Amino acid sequence: MAKQAVWRGGICLNLEEYLQQRVTAVNQHIAVLCSEDGPLSEVPPRLREAMAYSLMAGGKRIRPVLVLAAAESLDAAWEKLVPIAVAVELIHTYSLIHDDLPAMDDDDFRRGRPTNHKVFGEAMAILAGDALLTHAFTLIARTGLAEGFDSKVVLRVILELSEAAGPAGMVGGQVMDLSAADPAADYSGQPAVEIASYLEQIHRKKTAALIRAAIRIGGLLAGATSRQLEALSAFGLHLGLAFQIQDDLLDVTGQSATLGKAVGSDERTGKLTYPRLFGVERTAQLVHEHTKKAQKAIQDAGLNAKWLHEIANLLLHRHA
Numbered sequence: 101m102a103k104q105a106v107w108r109g110g111i112c113l114n115l116e117e118y119l120q121q122r123v124t125a126v127n128q129h130i131a132v133l134c135s136e137d138g139p140l141s142e143v144p145p146r147l148r149e150a151m152a153y154s155l156m157a158g159g160k161r162i163r164p165v166l167v168l169a170a171a172e173s174l175d176a177a178w179e180k181l182v183p184i185a186v187a188v189e190l191i192h193t194y195s196l197i198h199d200d201l202p203a204m205d206d207d208d209f210r211r212g213r214p215t216n217h218k219v220f221g222e223a224m225a226i227l228a229g230d231a232l233l234t235h236a237f238t239l240i241a242r243t244g245l246a247e248g249f250d251s252k253v254v255l256r257v258i259l260e261l262s263e264a265a266g267p268a269g270m271v272g273g274q275v276m277d278l279s280a281a282d283p284a285a286d287y288s289g290q291p292a293v294e295i296a297s298y299l300e301q302i303h304r305k306k307t308a309a310l311i312r313a314a315i316r317i318g319g320l321l322a323g324a325t326s327r328q329l330e331a332l333s334a335f336g337l338h339l340g341l342a343f344q345i346q347d348d349l350l351d352v353t354g355q356s357a358t359l360g361k362a363v364g365s366d367e368r369t370g371k372l373t374y375p376r377l378f379g380v381e382r383t384a385q386l387v388h389e390h391t392k393k394a395q396k397a398i399q400d401a402g403l404n405a406k407w408l409h410e411i412a413n414l415l416l417h418r419h420a
Contacts, residue, residue, distance in 0.1 A: 176322035
């Protein structure tokens with residue numbers, strides 16, 4: 101994304117330029133949010149520093165970009181939706197901080213540098229995650245009021261995001277993930293269909309729920325019809341599953357320098373993953389299958405889905 105964007109007649113020429121502009125807008129909003137005189141200026145400095153440490157650590161910003169791309173698939177202007185897209189990134193970042201804690205995945209590095217609790221301590225890391233989670237909803241409400249969004253739409257956005265992040269979504273998925281972690285487990289004598297179904301439920305909740313919500317939020321803000329929203333939902337579900345299955349695969353085949361975190365951690369902690377259950381080759385096939393299902397879901401829904409299609413292809417071939 102380092103290449104400077106080139107525009108002709110107001111039209112973005114390729115995916116690299118498209119992503120560069122939207123990621124830049126997201127990062128600029130995050131920088132203002134975390135600045136000393138920004139919206140978090142009344143937050144205790146050490147807490148604000150811990151929040152900013154993880155929030156400004158980089159990353160692909162896939163979830164906020166998907167909010168914007170989904171809205172654009174309905175020909176909506178994306179600029180005023182950036183703060184709500186950032187709210188989704190706040191929740192994603194909170195989940196990473198908490199996932200890295202010793203009581204959870206116990207990771208030392210994230211995005212190429214020490215995890216939040218390694219720098220600020222466990223208590224502050226927990227509180228930084230809590231703060232990001234709750235401020236996300238403040239950001240949505242403030243943006244809704246400032247931009248004059250219909251109150252019912254704002255309520256639906258809050259509902260989508262809270263359900264995706266809550267006990268039936270990310271939190272529940274993490275519980276299932278922890279429950280399934282057993283280095284000594286032997287799945288060879290158990291019904292493969294049941295194990296695979298349980299694993300898919302983990303991924304649906306832990307990862308796909310927030311990705312699906314991001315896309316649905318973009319659709320809701322852009323006035324999607326029921327049919328269009330259903331298509332976007334299916335796209336988000338299969339894209340989310342492909343994304344997490346690819347994460348499982350990269351933990352086996354990836355490089356630490358590229359990923360910005362240790363590889364092989366799933367095996368060490370005994371996580372139930374697709375490579376462990378199906379092997380590397382079949383896992384790679386499943387990533388491809390879910391990506392194609394995602395793209396097929398939005399083919400005939402009356403959407404201008406060029407960027408959604410291209411983002412799905414990009415994620416299919418990612419190495420980090």
